[in-house]
Amino acid sequence: MIPVRGFEDKTVAVFGLGRTGLTAARALIAGGAQVALWDEKEASREAAAAEGLPVVDLSTADWSRFAALMLSPGVPLTHPKPHWTVDKAKEAGVEILGDVELFARTVNAAPEHKKPKIIAITGTNGKSTTTALIGHLCQQAGRDTRVGGNIGAGILGLEDMHGGAVYVLELSSYQLDLTSSLHADATVLLNLSPDHIDRHGSMEGYIAAKRRIFLNQGKGDTAIIGVDDPWCQQICTEITAANRRTIWPISAGKAMGRGVYALQGVLYDATGERVTEMADLLRARSLPGRHNWQNAAAAYAAAIAIGIPPQQAVEGLMTFPGLAHRMxxxxxxxxxxxxxxxxxxxxxxxxxxxxxxxxxxxxxxxxxxxxxxxxxxxxxxxxxxxxxxxxxxxxxxxxxxxxxxxxxxxxxxxxxxxxxxxxxxxxxxxxxxxxxxxxxxxxxxxxxxxxxxxxxxxxxxxxxxxxxx
CATH class of the missing domain: 3.90.190.20 (Mur ligase, C-terminal domain)
Structure with missing residues (x-):
């Protein structure tokens, strides 16, 4: 568990008592905060109470005593309409955040020598495969790797941080909507297509949520962006113009003078002064098809961005066992x-x-x-x-x-x-x-x-x- 810092001796309201909410509550308590938990499902409230966690009816609570509302990502923030807890928090001037934001603030508060490397991944499709693949590449290279977020364990349920750790985080648009302080060393935006429009109100709202993953990147960080769809291509162009970080485009269908790309199953590295053929992805049994070539290009780029030698990254691609529920x-x-x-x-x-x-x-x-x-x-x-x-x-x-x-x-x-x-x-x-x-x-x-x-x-x-x- 990662004890949450920054809320010592303060009370945080937690709404939504699924995996994310309960893990966040435990992490807040471990960091010295007090919590007030609520869920509209009686069974969820009873399970929390049986664990000894404080259950408080947030519909009648005094919101002036809360330092923040920790909102589970499945609870509507803006669309189709804000959840009643969101309205109450705004009326009381209480900030609204998610578990990824709690993680980000805890990392930001840590001494420099204890701060881990962070790789953040989002996109419409391929997030889970790419996240698991990056985790595999890092583990095969001998890094102390923790994989979580929107995949596997909730982010605050991962092992506590140290300077040699690598956190590989899949982030959904729901999670990003509640995140403002995350700083990732390497950030991956795979692709965009219409999805979750009911939750974000429009395609523009959905894209805006996804773009939040780049909020705090700066000099020395790497942005890895798929350019095989028009929305991501536009984002790549705009971020490149801002010129605040290293930009590596990725593609599974076209040759590029910069970035990482795959053509007919062959992976090429164009991140340096010349283009180098790196791998025959047709030999990677768990990465069939063009969509997986994009995932492989992104994973390879993320791995080398945090210092993993290119050949070790390639070896990891060849030994990836695949992801449950994905082909x-x-x-x-x-x-x-x-x-x-x-x-x-x-x-x-x-x-x-x-x-x-x-x-x-x-x-x-x-x-x-x-x-x-x-x-x-x-x-x-x-x-x-x-x-x-x-x-x-x-x-x-x-x-x-x-x-x-x-x-x-x-x-x-x-x-x-x-x-x-x-x-x-x-x-x-x-x-x-x-x-x-x-x-x-x-x-x-x-x-x-x-x-x-x-x-x-x-x-x-x-x-x-x-x-x-």
């Missing part, structure tokens, strides 16, 4: 392989997996994002069958009508069974792909739970039937 093969029955891509929570993320297979049996659906799957129409000829689940099932069925065979399945288990039956009946090598293009919250707590349900359904296909007495 993860979870089983094979006969000629049918099952691929778990539950992390694909929007259409652009699903495109990455769908583009990797010439033909597949597609399980999709959940809570749809703006635009649904209409922009995937060019990939529909690859869909041997679509097996639809969740809230989006009817909408997706209408989009796919006449373009691919569709079965309305309702839930994961039924979809897996139906997809397997059709794939096996084809008699050919086949892929059953869970790449939902949707959020998971209609049927699951998160994409991990959805991926595990897929894994369980696949395992259930091969269990022997119970014999009748």
């Amino acid at each position: 993860e093969t979870v089983g094979k029955i006969g000629k049918v392989a099952f691929v778990n891509d539950s992390k694909a929570t929007n259409a652009d993320a699903a495109r990455q997996a769908m583009s990797s297979y010439p033909k597949f049996y597609w399980i999709a659906g959940g809570v749809p994002k703006a635009g649904g799957i209409a922009n995937l129409v060019d990939l529909f000829p690859r869909v041997a069958g679509a097996y639809l689940i969740g809230q989006a099932a009817q909408e997706f069925g209408q989009t796919l009508e006449g373009k691919a065979p569709v079965k309305q399945c309702g839930d994961i288990e039924s979809a897996v069974a139906a997809a397997y039956a059709d794939a096996a009946a084809s008699g050919q090598d086949a892929i059953v792909l869970l790449s939902p293009a949707c959020a998971s919250f209609d049927q699951f707590s998160d994409f991990e739970a959805r991926g595990e349900a897929f894994r369980a359904a696949v395992n259930g296909l091969v269990k022997p039937k119970a014999k009748r007495a």
